[in-house]
Amino acid sequence: MLEEELIAVLTLQKVKGIGDIIAKKLISHCGSAQNVFKEKRGVLEKINGIGTLTIKNLYDKKYKESAEKEFKYISRNNIQSVYFQSDEYPERLKHCIDAPILLFQDGKINLKNQRIISIVGTRKMSLYGRDFINNFIEELKPYNPIIVSGFAYGVDITAHKAAIKNDLQTIGVLAHGLEKMYPKTHKKYVHQVNDNGGFFTEFWHKEEPLREHFLKRNRIVAGISEATIIVESAEKGGSLVTADIANSYSRDVFAVPGKVTDSLSKGCNALIKTNKAGILTCTQDLVDALNWEDTSLTKIAVQKQLFIDLQGEEKIIYDYLLKKGKEHMDVIALDCNIPVYKLATLLFSLEMKGVTRPLQGKLFECI
Incomplete structure (x- = not known):
């Protein structure tokens, strides 16, 4: 420019x-x-x-x-500025009406790989959350995603460090200018992140990490990604705002469930309960939901065995989904003339046989 x-x-x-x-x-x-x-x-x-x-x-x-x-x-200081109309601007962010007109970039960010996910959550993370993130990102390595987070305490920095450990690109979205660093204790990780990705911020170099800046930062975290994952969150945690923003952008949102008595899982459990997030229990949940694997061969194999394995209402449901593609559970029940209570059992049976799978928001599809 x-x-x-x-x-x-x-x-x-x-x-x-x-x-x-x-x-x-x-x-x-x-x-x-x-x-x-x-x-x-x-x-x-x-x-x-x-x-x-x-x-x-x-x-x-x-x-x-x-x-x-x-x-x-x-x-x-050779700071790269990325204009919202340029080719270098994050593609998914371009489609968010309130996205920044200008981003400042530091590091070696390469957005050619469009498998981008955001991982956010509480700053007071438990061992359960830490272990989940480390195992989850390690298992994601074959898919080579870009891991985005906010470079804050807890879930954020754990996600960045796990990405670096597994040689995955990671992007920290800052709530302040590039001359500042919050929290200061994370300054020791700046070079590692820059060598394995880098930082984005919309704030001028001297701008401080004010409360309202974190809220603005969240829309970049949600908008840049294909999906946002909430690992742990209190009932009114800040990461729930990021989940709401991601939903408003029509992006996939996933939450890691936890004990109903665990305060750090109340936010995630509420997202799942209110259908604002899909349940995430393992890496394969994400891979399946985002179609990161080619399932065409699986579909062919299933179709060959269809008339042998499936009978009656199971076959009716499978044929219906094969024709319709993704469909909501209530619509399936109505169109197939099967009560919802009975349909739930049949869908579970089909899932166990490997011919259908559940998606976010009570949707189902054939594999």
Whole structure:
């Protein structure tokens, strides 16, 4: 990106009253960030959702002066800035309306591998959570996913370290500028992460890790990934916000279940109970749900044995799913004229025979 355009983008980031949604609307209408500041006020006032006070702020010189200082820092420190319209911008994040117009990148991030998952959870992790993450990521190694998290205490840093241990790329999404580091005790891991991936942040280099910054950070964690996994969370844990955001982006969400009496599992259990997350008990649950393996050969083998192994209502259900693809349990019951209580038993039997499998949200499909 040319210098003047980048300064214009940085200015839009800083102008009071302009968030990412409005900034994108202005850029789209005017053709570029530079053109936003060249456009007549009368024209800008006609854009839906752009108020007169916001337009007035556009012409306040202090914002451009701040942007020019930030540009000097970026240039001096060889910080890579990733614009939302560029090819280097995370593909899935492009489809999130409130995604940042600009990301700052450090490290050796390579997003060509689109198997990207986010792992988040409590900062006060138990041994159960730690062991699950370490085993889970080790078993994911053959699929070569990118592991994303927030570089915080507990689940976050455990996921980053497990990825590094298994030679997987990992990305830390920061809630502050690149000149800061929170928590300070994690500074010792920065070089390891940079050598095995890197960091993304939308915040300027001196910005502090404020509470509201963590909430904004969460939308990047959720938006960049194919799926978000909650390992442990209290009943009102912050990672539940990330789960809600991921659901709003129509992304897959999974939660690791735990004891009903365990405070660190209450959040995960609630997500599963309310169908806001699929249950995750092992690596294969994720692999199956995201279709990371080619199941075409399995389907062919099953079809050859269909008339031998399946009879009556089991065959009716299988034939139905074979024709329809994924379908909700209630719809299957209605279309196949089988009571739900009876259907649950039949679906479990088909699953045990290896011909169907459950998906998130009470969906089922043939294997």
